Amino acid sequence: xxSWHYTVAIVILYALLILWVGTGRWTKVGRVAMDDYFKVAxxxxxxxxYLGIAGGFHTAFAIPGSMGFYHAHGVAFAANILxxxxxxxxxxxxxxxxxxxxxxxxxxxxxxxxxxxxFGDGKFRVFIAIYTLSCCIPLMTxxxxxxxxxxxxxxxxxxxxxxALLIMGFMVMIYVTSSxxxxxxxxxxxxxxxxxxxxxxAAFWCLSLIDGxxxxxxxxxxxxxxxxxxxxxxxxxxxxxxxATFPVFGIALYWAILPRGFMFFYSARDVKTTKKIGLTVGFxxxxxxxxxxxxxxxxxxxxxxxxxSDADNSFPLLLATYxxxxxxxxxxxxxxxxxxxxxxxxxxxxxxxxxxxVYASFIKKDGxxxxxxxxxxxxxxxxxxxxxxxxxRDWGLVVLMIGVTASMITQLLPAVLAVTVPMGIRFxxxxxxxxxxxxxxxxxxxxxxxxxxxxxxxxFDPSFWGLVVNIPVTLIVSRxxxxxxxxxxxRIRAALDEEFRRSK
Amino acid sequence: MTDSGQxxxxxxxxxxxxxxxxxxxxxxxxxxVGTWAVNEPIAVMGLPLVYAWCSGWGIIWLCGCLYFGxxxxxxxxxxxxx
Numbered sequence: 001x002x003s004w005h006y007t008v009a010i011v012i013l014y015a016l017l018i019l020w021v022g023t024g025r026w027t028k029v030g031r032v033a034m035d036d037y038f039k040v041a042x043x044x045x046x047x048x049x050y051l052g053i054a055g056g057f058h059t060a061f062a063i064p065g066s067m068g069f070y071h072a073h074g075v076a077f078a079a080n081i082l083x084x085x086x087x088x089x090x091x092x093x094x095x096x097x098x099x100x101x102x103x104x105x106x107x108x109x110x111x112x113x114x115x116x117x118x119f120g121d122g123k124f125r126v127f128i129a130i131y132t133l134s135c136c137i138p139l140m141t142x143x144x145x146x147x148x149x150x151x152x153x154x155x156x157x158x159x160x161x162x163x164a165l166l167i168m169g170f171m172v173m174i175y176v177t178s179s180x181x182x183x184x185x186x187x188x189x190x191x192x193x194x195x196x197x198x199x200x201x202a203a204f205w206c207l208s209l210i211d212g213x214x215x216x217x218x219x220x221x222x223x224x225x226x227x228x229x230x231x232x233x234x235x236x237x238x239x240x241x242x243x244a245t246f247p248v249f250g251i252a253l254y255w256a257i258l259p260r261g262f263m264f265f266y267s268a269r270d271v272k273t274t275k276k277i278g279l280t281v282g283f284x285x286x287x288x289x290x291x292x293x294x295x296x297x298x299x300x301x302x303x304x305x306x307x308x309s310d311a312d313n314s315f316p317l318l319l320a321t322y323x324x325x326x327x328x329x330x331x332x333x334x335x336x337x338x339x340x341x342x343x344x345x346x347x348x349x350x351x352x353x354x355x356x357x358v359y360a361s362f363i364k365k366d367g368x369x370x371x372x373x374x375x376x377x378x379x380x381x382x383x384x385x386x387x388x389x390x391x392x393r394d395w396g397l398v399v400l401m402i403g404v405t406a407s408m409i410t411q412l413l414p415a416v417l418a419v420t421v422p423m424g425i426r427f428x429x430x431x432x433x434x435x436x437x438x439x440x441x442x443x444x445x446x447x448x449x450x451x452x453x454x455x456x457x458x459x460f461d462p463s464f465w466g467l468v469v470n471i472p473v474t475l476i477v478s479r480x481x482x483x484x485x486x487x488x489x490x491r492i493r494a495a496l497d498e499e500f501r502r503s504k
Numbered sequence: 505m506t507d508s509g510q511x512x513x514x515x516x517x518x519x520x521x522x523x524x525x526x527x528x529x530x531x532x533x534x535x536x537v538g539t540w541a542v543n544e545p546i547a548v549m550g551l552p553l554v555y556a557w558c559s560g561w562g563i564i565w566l567c568g569c570l571y572f573g574x575x576x577x578x579x580x581x582x583x584x585x586x
Binding site: 082084214 | 511512513514517528531532535536539540543544545547549550551552553554555557558559561562563565566569570573574577
């Protein structure tokens with residue numbers, strides 16, 4: 001047997017395991033209902049949802065993207081510690097638990113369900129759904145691109161990049177159409193464990209490769225490229241302005257309010273479960289990124305000549321060149337796990353939005369749940385096909401769109417806060433819509449023309465500039481426009497008071 | 505612009521909630537701002553100082569908020585009579 005055969009054998013083993021986990025009897029329910037397909041009506045308990053969220057929140061950026069980042073920008077990657085802790089303790093604990101509270105109380109299925117319940121239905125629903133959906137397609141595409149490259153490199157090109165994309169897409173299609181959110185969550189549990197083992201195993205293998213310990217690696221980097229050990233990094237990325245805004249506004253604030261986050265929060269058994277996950281999932285999220293430094297620096301030591309987007313290939317190249325085939329297979333499968341665990345969650349969430357917010361609201365309003373689930377499955381196939389097609393084309397455009405995605409989702413934050421955190425401030429449908437549009441415009445202008453508009457000391461993350469414009473526009477327009485239905489506001493507020501402010 | 509009749513959920517109510525928020529902000533600032541004070545190519549147990557500083561404070565941040573969060577849970581359970 002040739003060495004790449006072992007890699008393929010391990011990837012096949014991983015694929016069979018995931019298909020078994022994602023379609024087994026534990027993913028089936030007797031009840032045919034939208035609220036038990038796109039989300040889990042009875043709710044998941046702590047452990048399953050913990051690993052589901054842990055795996056679902058790590059994308060292909062975990063493997064191999066983070067290693068490429070260390071290779072290119074060094075310890076600037078430590079900025080990610082801000083989001084791996086801020087998102088759980090701030091967003092999941094505080095906002096996610098409130099989304100769980102309202103989702104369980106009023107049986108929401110999509111993010112738009114919650115927003116329109118507060119602000120009022122109609123075109124606002126389709127605006128939110130289409131807006132959110134257009135953000136998420138690039139994110140889905142990014143999640144298959146890195147792992148597909150990893151699989152192709154790991155098999156020495158015997159599985160082509162396109163072939164790798166098709167394998168991942170086909171697998172996700174099978175278990176999401178078969179089992180909906182249950183398939184997504186159970187496979188993500190397995191993927192979360194696999195990728196965690198893979199990334200730590202890779203770090204120890206890297207230390208054995210350099211034949212030394214952490215200090216040996218540090219000294220070798222200090223001798224070859226000391227700029228990797230401090231901010232702003234060799235390419236000057238991590239300026240104070242970048243550090244001050246990217247981890248919080250570019251990642252932490254939006255990561256938890258992605259549609260996949262809503263589906264997980266809606267699928268929690270109770271508020272206490274989401275709160276406990278918020279308090280503890282940061283340990284997993286952070287621990288997954290800690291070994292990335294060892295891997296990224298080792299890859300730099302062996303392949304210092306790689307620059308630009310080639311830096312992302314440094315870890316796959318290290319594996320292909322130096323790792324035993326069986327070990328490379330383990331890591332490649334870990335990369336597939338990182339990408340697929342987010343792709344499936346996004347596919348399910350986006351399929352729910354297309355079905356509930358667009359199809360069931362505007363095309364066929366009186367369908368049965370069985371009909372809507374069938375339509376949802378068709379949307380899953382459609383979304384996976386679009387993702388694979390997009391990933392097969394222009395990668396540069398995808399990278400650009402991921403940044404745009406962050407800015408777009410972040411602009412939803414005032415609307416989400418308005419519903420989930422009563423604070424005595426008036427928010428209206430027209431107000432938040434105006435804020436979203438103004439914020440998005442500002443963030444796009446700064447993203448594409450920021451270098452010309454601002455002096456170097458003012459080049460903050462575009463998502464930050466978006467919120468700087470969004471919030472005042474939202475508040476000012478809300479001051480002069482029709483408020484939401486008082487009964488709906490009172491009902492939602494009472495639910496939140498009951499859960500979060502009772503007998504204090 | 506405001507409706508004075510409602511509770512503001514942004515403001516912490518109990519001592520443990522205030523401690524949670526204070527700890528969150530303190531540790532956040534240690535990573536966010538403090539990192540620039542230790543931006544030197546020095547090894548700490550073989551790790552770059554910036555990395556060790558951020559990871560260390562990240563763990564302290566998580567442990568502290570976990571402790572205060574569990575206290576909030578206990579307090580909440582007591583107020584519900586669980």
